[in-house]
Amino acid sequence: MEFADRLVDAQKQKRTLLVLGVDPQLDRPGAPGIPADTTLTRFCCEIIEACAEFVVAIKPQLAFFEARGIAGMAAFVEVVRFARSRGLLTIADGKRGDIGSTSAAYAEAFVGGGDFACDAVTVNPYMGSDALAPFIARVRNGRGVFVLVKTSNPSSGEFQDLTAGGRPVWESVAARVAGWGSDFIGSSGLSSVGAVIGATYPDQAVRARELMPAAIVLAPGFGAQGASAEEAVASARADGLGVIVNASRSLMYASRVEGENFIAAARRAAAAMRDELNLALAARIRH
């Protein structure tokens, strides 16, 4: 089954477009409400368990596991396994991309048969089509790809917004994403070749939807990075589909005071975010 269809099914069944970004920061545990003896795996799995009802997928960030070396990568394996046992889709956030033969190895690692394999992976387009082809080839095996188009960070415009041929570079990437994805549109009408568009850039998200009518937009930047629910769903299609919204730190570190239970705090935050996003989406569709 196509990744896009699996995602849409889960989204409809659970009535949520929220994704849990599993980003265990380096200076935690030690945050308010998280017992100091909580292991990395335990911490991530408790958060996943708490949020599972309210999210369609998890998006573990490789960087935070790699920073912890072999033990971190072993935790990554456990975290992905646990999320799957809870029926969640998994998106490896690695932003990989390299020459073809190397990207083929990355694809094997993150959307293939390796220890670290997930249902989808984020990739970086700077090196062009041949760097992304090995990832896109995995779509035939039911996997998904999210290509960085317009990222959520403050300096994303430095190269992405350079005007070339009358449009910003990111629009050229978006147009290519639509092309790469056109062969992989599922019964949901959405493609398994998606795009990352920061929720912090809602105007660009609207424009991106015009360029990529079938792409699933993964929108980071909601919550800790400052985007509102309205901004986060800016790329939604008229049918209400086509966007999933990631929140990481605002779920992982929802507990703000000592003694507050971090699991209960994450659960409350996830429920509130789900509702907030559903309301924003409903309002957007009505207009």
Next chain:
Amino acid sequence: MEFADRLVDAQKQKRTLLVLGVDPQLDRPGAPGIPADTTLTRFCCEIIEACAEFVVAIKPQLAFFEARGIAGMAAFVEVVRFARSRGLLTIADGKRGDIGSTSAAYAEAFVGGGDFACDAVTVNPYMGSDALAPFIARVRNGRGVFVLVKTSNPSSGEFQDLTAGGRPVWESVAARVAGWGSDFIGSSGLSSVGAVIGATYPDQAVRARELMPAAIVLAPGFGAQGASAEEAVASARADGLGVIVNASRSLMYASRVEGENFIAAARRAAAAMRDELNLALAARIRH
């Protein structure tokens, strides 16, 4: 000591600009001359031992280790440790880059204190300055960074060559690399913020040198990807410094027939490549 100065010292002392790309492909062992029972770690370390005299650094490609999961990453740790025991510098080829807080974790992983830490790391500029700042901050700790500017692959021009503001996007990246690196120029006159320029694009390499007078250029694409020694050294400065040249498959898989010793074949290939590059460099400087 600055990374750039360590690299230049090693280059002068050993009279070589060759870098061994440690890229254990997924379909090997099984290549001619490599015994089927050769473990991943053993294979990589034998190649490193064979080439150590002729190379200034190793550049292990993360993808090929990640594709093998936890065992692969454990091998990565062993390989880096072994290369250091042979006095070689290490460049983690990961092409990482993400929002600031995430790039900080990647920097910890690959040029910090983690299991996977090397002397330098390759990074991807698509997300802009704030995505690279955490890596560049590590230069103060003697680490190096190589920013993708113009990559060696066939489709590298798809976005890198888009013309914006009268010049290709990669030139805008090159200009920024010069800026980022200007605070980190060592006694060698070279900066620890370097650039990746494919040896397959020698004209661009010459232009890149004008834009980045102090950058160390890491040139992949020599050997298996088709660039000649003359093309590989195109970005050298008049003083003969400023370029290191990577070869991966042509060293790792130098043995072409069954029964040929892969270690001896790698050693012969490395010696020949070192000499070829030194001749090409000498010819370039004379002109």
